[in-house]
Amino acid sequence: MGKIHRGHISLLEKSKLESPESSIIVSIFVNPLQFDSKADYDSYPKSFERDLRILEENKVDFVFSPSVDEMYPCGFDEHTLVSVPYISEILIGKVRKGHFNGVATVLGKLFNMVKPDFVVFGEKDYQQLALVRKMVYDMNYDIEVLSSSTERESDGLAISSRNVFLSEEDRKIAPKLKETMESTILKFLSGFTFEECTKFFREEMRKFGFSDDNFSVLDSVSLKEISPRSELAIAMVSARLGRVTLLDNKIFPLPEKRSNFSKNNLLKRSSK
Template identity: 40%
Template sequence: MEVIKNINILEKKIKKIKKTKKIIGLIPTMGNLHKGHIKLISLAKKYVDIVVVSIFVNPMQFDDLLDLKKYPQTFNQDYDILNREKIKILFYPDNHIMYPNGLKNHTYIDIPKLSKIIEGKSRPGHFIGVTTILCKLFNLIQPNFSFFGEKDYQQLLVVKKLVQELNYPIKIISLPTVRLHNGLAYSSRNNNLNSSEKEIAPYLYRIIKKTHNTIIKNKGKNIQKTINKSKKYLIEKGFNIDVFNIYDSNTLDPITQKNKKLIILASVWLGKIRLIDNKKITLKD
């Protein structure tokens, strides 16, 4: 596997690949790779000739400097995983390479509305960081496909809107959330949970599933009552709720009687760790 840190070297490499007309897939990550990333790599191999993985803990998308410092960085472990998965190119830049003039002086990309609601409201500037770094990666790597997990559902919609509205010739492919045997979604942040929090964390998805099943059973009636009960269960289990609500799954707008494609979005705190998860709901006419 070739580890590339320099933009000029990366551009030469991509130019060489493009001449061979091979199909390129990009998996952008912040490292600390887990089973979800491995599944994403397996998915990418079905679509492309060459999978490029990037590892960059992007400071622009962190609204909390302490959170940035605590983010687990495990390059040696990540390298071994990618090597076993036979990844040919790892792009591993540092902050100076990606933001040579610093964050404050850097051009940024903002997606109106969709990046300001829900998770964007709780974490101002987060999605600006996501979309800005993705634009840089898309421009440098010029992938035909890019692959994302569905756990970060709002991020996935933001990325799709970015690609559509900026006319990137890139197909976005998503992977359903990969979970541990207890239902907890794989996440790099899980490593920061203590032993008692690891026992509590799976209840988030269990309560989401219970909410989903109740809404289906009630055929979409009394949704607010169901949400309130679920929030009560979460609090009783020890979660501090930031977001637990139901939205239109295509737009993330508030739901109306006409909405049939819905999604439960949850962002909660367990101790000092923020967990997010979701589940789609399809109501029948």
């Protein structure tokens, strides 16, 4: 959506590796339809001229940057919405009602207007990636959906445009999200129940000053409960630090013995 950073550059690099002869198109559009409030939309970091310079330096062929009026000529109240069932309603979607309808709607419009052969999304926003894959499949878009691994700072923090809102002190604490996620996964794999893992994650997050924390373990493809057919699981975590909600995730293989996995990985908010 803008405020280009190293994570976005990695998407460009993935595109060039995938198809060196293809034209690379970057869309820059801060989508009002996916924000919880006008205040959140107005405060989202925007740096259009800076972004254009960075994209030019990285040899991007085209930038598609429509106006809000071009995207929503009839306004928001009368605009057709795209909704992807289930994926839009869990995890982030459970807290941010309507957020993923806004994401799916704007992506559907961008796909129709640009008509790409393939698109690249980052794995940091894994729920969004899963939503795009499902929408493209269900709607028969002739588009290949590729993913790029999460780019991180030297201390492990997942790079995000919203990280600029972290205070100096919170920035030092932020990497604890990834560290605690990985410690919790180890407990999960060693036989601790999901309830015990959730309790551990919550206690660690609160100790470091986080709030509104969530720890979930799901099938990495469907984002549903792990089943006997599941081969890979994904731990998905979120927590609020100051004014910023941080996200992270990690995919890991499941062992053959899964006695502690039955019905213990359903979405559960660890704080109310």
